[in-house]
Amino acid sequence: xxxxxxxxxxxxxxxxxxxxxxxxxxxxxxxxxxxxxxxxxxxxxxxxxxxxxxxxxxxxxxxxxxxxxxxxxxxxxxxxxxxxxxxxxxxxxxxxxxxxxxxxxxxxxxx
Amino acid sequence: xxxxxxxxxxxxxxxxxxxxxxxxxxxxxxxxxxxxxxxxxxxxxxxxxxxxxxxxxxxxxxxxxxxxxxxxxxxxxxxxxxxxxxxxxxxxxxxxxxxxxxxxxxxxxxxxxxxxxxxxxxxxxxxxxxxxxxxxx
Numbered sequence: 478x479x480x481x482x483x484x485x486x487x488x489x490x491x492x493x494x495x496x497x498x499x500x501x502x503x504x505x506x507x508x509x510x511x512x513x514x515x516x517x518x519x520x521x522x523x524x525x526x527x528x529x530x531x532x533x534x535x536x537x538x539x540x541x542x543x544x545x546x547x548x549x550x551x552x553x554x555x556x557x558x559x560x561x562x563x564x565x566x567x568x569x570x571x572x573x574x575x576x577x578x579x580x581x582x583x584x585x586x587x588x
Numbered sequence: 589x590x591x592x593x594x595x596x597x598x599x600x601x602x603x604x605x606x607x608x609x610x611x612x613x614x615x616x617x618x619x620x621x622x623x624x625x626x627x628x629x630x631x632x633x634x635x636x637x638x639x640x641x642x643x644x645x646x647x648x649x650x651x652x653x654x655x656x657x658x659x660x661x662x663x664x665x666x667x668x669x670x671x672x673x674x675x676x677x678x679x680x681x682x683x684x685x686x687x688x689x690x691x692x693x694x695x696x697x698x699x700x701x702x703x704x705x706x707x708x709x710x711x712x713x714x715x716x717x718x719x720x721x722x723x724x725x
Contacts, residue, residue, distance in 0.1 A: 511688070511689040512636075512690065512694035512695055515632055515694075516629060532600055535607075538608065539611060540625075
């Protein structure tokens, strides 16, 4: 599934990195510890987190992740937005808490 | 091929720049994906260690036909007990660094796991020199 399709299905907000919306999603990873994501996340996964600073983009880009979803209506910092546009890593947002958005994503990807 | 980058302590804005450049070059050299992933993880963690703990540092990269050698050398507080620092979960990071999601005590274990050879020389009050080698398969 493409990031853009998921945006529609889950009614996600697109903050930045629009050029990356046609990336293919292979799975998801939930973590707010950056070294955990660095060490364990896989290429093509969608990263669900509450971290909003630009190092999230550095990691998502280095790991070739599909996109980042910020939970609980959290908004990305300004330099997160510019970095995400440079690297074409979409930063998405949801009003849902982590557990709920992860559950929905899991259901969609496994149906 | 040789490359050099500088890192400023406390500058999280540019953390990941050397990793990103090295990743691009290794892709151009058609190194296999798994090896590139390992190198990128190890280098990024080493960079963040310098940003989070040291005053300033240098990354020296040497790419040969069959391997990549990376030295991350910093002027910083050094590591009093390397064996302890290698333990997953052990961290001396500040609360500010932890709030950002770093400092979970996973950096050095991640480096160890993703390199073929790892050598750490450190002197308390002076700095740390990390040498990492990855062989191309």
